[in-house]
Amino acid sequence: MRLKRPTIPYIIWMAVFTVIPIVLILLYSFTDRSGNFSFEPFIKAVGYTNVFLNSLWIAFISTVICLALSYPLAYFMSRLKRSTQNLITMLIMIPMWMNFLLRIYAWVTLLQNNGPIDTMLSLLGIHTQLIGNQGAVIVGMVYEYLPFMVLPLYTVMSKIDYQLIEASGDLGANMFVTMRKVVVPLSVPGIISGVTMVFVPSASTFLVAQYLGGTKDIMIGDVIDKIFWSDQNTGSAIALILMVAILFFLIILNFFGDEEAIAT
Amino acid sequence: MKQAKNDMIVSLKDIYVEFDGEMILNHINLDIKDKEFVTILGPSGCGKTTTLRIIGGFLEPECGEVFFKGEKINGVPPHKRNVNTVFQKYSLFPHLNVFDNIAFGLKIKKTPKDEIKKRVKEMLSIVDLKGYEKRSVSKLSGGQQQRVAIARALVCDPAVLLLDEPLGALDLKLRKNMQDELKLIQQKTDTTFIYVTHDQEEALTMSDTIVVMNNGSIEQIGSPADIYNEPVNAFVADFIGDANILNATMLGDCRVKLLGVELECVDKGFGVNTPVDVVIRPEDIEVVPPEQAKLVGEVVDVVFKGVHYEMTVMVGKCEWIIHSTEMSPVGSKIGMKIIPFNIQIMNKLFLAEENTFFAEVVSSSESENYIEITLEDSTIRIDGVYYEEGARLMIQLPPKALSIAGDGVGDLNDVYIESVIFKGEHNEIILESDKQKWLMQSDVDEQVATYVPLKFDFNQAVIKPVEAKDET
Numbered sequence: 001m002r003l004k005r006p007t008i009p010y011i012i013w014m015a016v017f018t019v020i021p022i023v024l025i026l027l028y029s030f031t032d033r034s035g036n037f038s039f040e041p042f043i044k045a046v047g048y049t050n051v052f053l054n055s056l057w058i059a060f061i062s063t064v065i066c067l068a069l070s071y072p073l074a075y076f077m078s079r080l081k082r083s084t085q086n087l088i089t090m091l092i093m094i095p096m097w098m099n100f101l102l103r104i105y106a107w108v109t110l111l112q113n114n115g116p117i118d119t120m121l122s123l124l125g126i127h128t129q130l131i132g133n134q135g136a137v138i139v140g141m142v143y144e145y146l147p148f149m150v151l152p153l154y155t156v157m158s159k160i161d162y163q164l165i166e167a168s169g170d171l172g173a174n175m176f177v178t179m180r181k182v183v184v185p186l187s188v189p190g191i192i193s194g195v196t197m198v199f200v201p202s203a204s205t206f207l208v209a210q211y212l213g214g215t216k217d218i219m220i221g222d223v224i225d226k227i228f229w230s231d232q233n234t235g236s237a238i239a240l241i242l243m244v245a246i247l248f249f250l251i252i253l254n255f256f257g258d259e260e261a262i263a264t
Numbered sequence: 265m266k267q268a269k270n271d272m273i274v275s276l277k278d279i280y281v282e283f284d285g286e287m288i289l290n291h292i293n294l295d296i297k298d299k300e301f302v303t304i305l306g307p308s309g310c311g312k313t314t315t316l317r318i319i320g321g322f323l324e325p326e327c328g329e330v331f332f333k334g335e336k337i338n339g340v341p342p343h344k345r346n347v348n349t350v351f352q353k354y355s356l357f358p359h360l361n362v363f364d365n366i367a368f369g370l371k372i373k374k375t376p377k378d379e380i381k382k383r384v385k386e387m388l389s390i391v392d393l394k395g396y397e398k399r400s401v402s403k404l405s406g407g408q409q410q411r412v413a414i415a416r417a418l419v420c421d422p423a424v425l426l427l428d429e430p431l432g433a434l435d436l437k438l439r440k441n442m443q444d445e446l447k448l449i450q451q452k453t454d455t456t457f458i459y460v461t462h463d464q465e466e467a468l469t470m471s472d473t474i475v476v477m478n479n480g481s482i483e484q485i486g487s488p489a490d491i492y493n494e495p496v497n498a499f500v501a502d503f504i505g506d507a508n509i510l511n512a513t514m515l516g517d518c519r520v521k522l523l524g525v526e527l528e529c530v531d532k533g534f535g536v537n538t539p540v541d542v543v544i545r546p547e548d549i550e551v552v553p554p555e556q557a558k559l560v561g562e563v564v565d566v567v568f569k570g571v572h573y574e575m576t577v578m579v580g581k582c583e584w585i586i587h588s589t590e591m592s593p594v595g596s597k598i599g600m601k602i603i604p605f606n607i608q609i610m611n612k613l614f615l616a617e618e619n620t621f622f623a624e625v626v627s628s629s630e631s632e633n634y635i636e637i638t639l640e641d642s643t644i645r646i647d648g649v650y651y652e653e654g655a656r657l658m659i660q661l662p663p664k665a666l667s668i669a670g671d672g673v674g675d676l677n678d679v680y681i682e683s684v685i686f687k688g689e690h691n692e693i694i695l696e697s698d699k700q701k702w703l704m705q706s707d708v709d710e711q712v713a714t715y716v717p718l719k720f721d722f723n724q725a726v727i728k729p730v731e732a733k734d735e736t
Binding site: 161163164167169170171172173174177181182185186 | 368
């Protein structure tokens with residue numbers, strides 16, 4: 001294959017920032033501390049199986065909640081006046097301009113003991129621990145990643161010809177049937193990219209769990225963050241397993257998407 | 265009374281629709297007979313698609329009632345109406361194949377599988393697409409997609425099928441085929457078709473009844489032959505078929521004066537010395553030697569059209585179109601004979617010789633010799649005259665003094681072009697501003713249903729001061 005000259009900078013970029021780091025991770029994963037070939041990092045990584053599965057579970061729940069919240073929102077947005085659509089898109093984007101950590105701190109303040117929500121619930125006679133558990137982590141993650149679900153869904157839905165929805169109604173379908181038989185099948189590409197964009201980063205996220213989830217190791221991202229400084233090899237092995245798991249997930253997802261597109 | 269009502273499948277009563285403050289349908293009334301092929305015909309922007317959407321249930325009128333088989337159906341959503349639509353862009357479901365597109369409506373009605381199969385198959389053979397069940401709709405040609413859309417709507421066995429310019433995207437030959445096919449399908453399925461188009465030829469070919477619409481109103485309802493032979497006004501005559509439309513004066517019953525020549529006609533009851541429009545179809549003019557006719561002209565152009573020659577003939581300054589199987593060479597003088605029955609007299613669309621309006625002088629200067637008046641929120645400066653501030657003026661502008669501002673800045677902006685009709689010598693254009701209608705003469709063709717800036721030439725105007733009480 002002959003390379004066209006303008007592609008060269010991109011190839012260098014890919015090599016330096018994508019290929020070399022992956023190769024390095026691979027190397028670290030299969031070597032011990034002194035640099036000899038070894039499965040030791042993987043054996044150590046197995047010790048984190050529970051955290052690993054838990055992370056995937058939390059990421060899954062967060063993704064499902066994001067999808068459930070975003071889908072109707074994206075649908076109604078796509079049916080509004082153009083100017084209103086742009087306004088809502090702005091409103092969804094604005095929080096993303098704020099620093100990630102600040103947004104998590106805001107949730108810490110909201111959820112902490114004697115914080116506004118806790119106080120309000122206490123007045124109603126409900127006494128419960130809002131922070132330091134999985135629930136708080138999921139709330140934080142949904143908040144962080146919601147825009148990444150809304151925007152691809154909205155983009156796909158605003159491209160659905162409104163006449164198709166009218167045609168469905170014309171042929172006897174009520175709103176619910178139209179959603180199920182026309183809107184959902186046609187928005188599958190948006191669902192896939194939304195799910196990818198939420199699930200992948202939330203599976204590997206860190207800090208959210210540290211601030212909202214208490215002291216226990218909840219997310220695998222935090223584990224990697226913690227042990228990488230002392231044990232690069234095990235850290236790399238866990239990262240590699242996570243990568244493979246996500247890759248596997250994406251393959252399944254895309255397969256499902258293709259199926260939907262041809263399905264009758 | 266009840267019997268008569270049963271005959272009507274759809275009735276619209278006093279339907280008024282407005283969108284963003286703009287009137288789309290102006291209190292229209294329309295009755296559609298069962299099992300007829302009805303065409304709603306009109307230029308773009310006349311409200312024909314809106315009318316269809318009201319029947320389909322996609323749009324609720326501001327006021328007025330919609331009846332279906334004598335029952336009021338205002339507020340009934342589309343999926344509960346026994347009406348199906350073939351959309352302008354077909355709107356086939358891209359994620360479904362041909363079979364599933366057609367079966368969509370039946371599946372929703374929970375029809376048994378065997379029956380769905382049978383009916384889809386039947387439908388495919390009616391629209392001539394046997395064996396296409398498994399094809400993806402995006403791989404079909406425009407004509408095939410069109411037929412799938414028709415099959416998808418018809419398979420639901422609607423009482424009324426609505427078609428919104430369904431042949432618009434097809435090429436001419438396919439269109440002709442589809443026109444014949446649609447008519448056949450309508451007869452085979454015994455369904456009422458309401459067909460919307462801007463193509464007069466389509467309307468004439470297929471319809472039992474044609475409804476001509478313009479500017480949110482129904483101009484005429486009738487059979488194709490009625491509409492063609494007896495148009496009620498210049499708009500209808502101009503829109504359907506080729507026509508010579510001319511200004512004339514009705515001298516009395518059965519006597520009309522046209523281009524200074526008195527002719528016999530068959531129309532009565534227009535009064536004495538009434539300005540009227542006359543329409544004469546090009547094929548109704550008989551070419552005779554000049555000495556045998558009152559109207560004499562010179563042939564300036566001949567085009568062979570296959571069945572006939574189309575000749576352009578100048579009678580004085582006025583241009584006529586004649587269709588004849590015999591050719592008269594360019595430059596020859598011919599006589600034009602028209603039998604009285606073929607001279608169709610119509611009331612004028614807009615009865616005014618002059619454009620008259622009243623205005624108050626809002627500022628003026630005697631030394632610089634100008635005045636400023638306001639008209640419908642715009643201030644207009646008139647040079648070369650002087651009246652005191654506060655004076656009331658009556659201003660009369662002949663149609664020739666109006667023009668469309670080429671630079672985009674008119675004395676009145678956003679004036680709506682309601683109709684453009686060629687009257688032999690020049691175009692007669694009727695415009696509508698916020699408060700009044702205007703008559704303009706122009707040699708340039710303008711696009712109807714558009715908004716333009718209007719300019720006045722006050723050098724041709726008659727300006728008179730008036731007392732407020734004189735205004736009528």
